[in-house]
Amino acid sequence: MNMIYTPKQIAMKLNVSTTTLRRYEDQELIPDVPRTDSNRRCYTSIHVQAFVAIRALLRGYEIPVVYDVMRRIKNQDIENALWIINQQQHDTQLEKHRVEEVLLMLRNADFSKYRNLDVTDSMTIGEVAQMAGVKPSAIRHWEQEGLITSERNKDNGYRVFTIMELRKIILISSLRKTVYFIDNMKQLLNDMETQHYKQVERSFQFALQKLNSQLMKQFLGITELMKYADFYKEDAD
Template sequence: MEIYTPKQIANTLNVSTTTLRRYEEQDLIPVVPRTKSNHRFYTLIHFQAFTTIRTLLKGYDIPIVYKVMGMIKNARIEEALWLVNEQQFHTQVEKQRVEEILTMIKNADFTKYKNVKLKECMSIGEAAKIAGVNTSAIRHWECEGLVHSERNKENGYRIFSISELRKILVISSLRKTVYYIENMKDLLNDLDTPHYGKIERSFQLALENLNNQLLLQFTGITELIKYIHFYHEINT
């Protein structure tokens, strides 16, 4: 049986031994055996578990990775795989969304989205639903000066025009690739001109990032399947 010290695995994966212990404390890996002198040592399945965690983290959010690894440790293999599958579906939906908004911008058609005719004025709830974001996100963007609302004279609630909605759609699609507020403001200003070159390039970058994320997700899945095979071999 091959065994590894924490330092050997930490060096191989370019992490600290503290990180390895944190994964152990989070109950993400199989039970770790000890030497007679009470020192940790790892076997091949632990090495694969750590490798799987580090690889999955490149393509998935931390809570998802932790949940998947916890499910596997508790023999909930199918649930773990369905959860991973669900996350890939979300990536697919996000890609379709970015492509749809990019097409809308290229066609300069902002009267409908997802085949739904847009109203001239929308509440913050309606705008959030169309854009697929939380109302709190829109309020934050308004505080940052990225979007602007008027107030309904009857009840004082925020109302957004189609022009502001398209800004919300652009922000929601590019927020992971345009990191600085001033850069985002420059892009949104281009929406008021007939020249959309910068915005189109930003959307293309967003698509490239999604393509890269998909590749990283599949790389993580490859390691996950290896780990599941290890798990089955030990528990059968």
């Protein structure tokens, strides 16, 4: 016999509010919920596991990804849901490789090339954006925040960036997900400019630790997601 749970019971189990559970239901992240004659919700085991999966996934993935995956599972589009999760883990691995690559770049005294592109003291915003793998608009925003500076080409008035500013841009693009506050980022950039590389390396090591932690949380989320998907496989059998 399938157990019936009240919203309060599940909320206490997951340490969330009943409002949060209703929000997940309103967003269509869980199976349709049957009601009693008095219109009370009757959550069953599949709903409990759906809530558990959502909470676990949110620790390792961004909200839009989790919501997309849960809606697909509900619609029994399980394979595509898992491919989305697979892509996210691939992106995490790419980010880890990027952090490691930039750490090596910072340690490299010879910085005449980066990703097979020539590095000079008169690079355009398009060139530094290509090297850093970001949009020019991001660079303009960081300049407005006072994180980087540029000079102006006397002939055409366009922005010109030096090697040091390129290093800063690459560092910002690599650590922006782990260094949240502008003041902290400014201090980190100052450490790099004044060649206090031990402080900079600590920030990169912290970034790698965070990515390792995120990977663990992603796998824990996948474990709960597969338990949830098993309910649909049992119905299909």
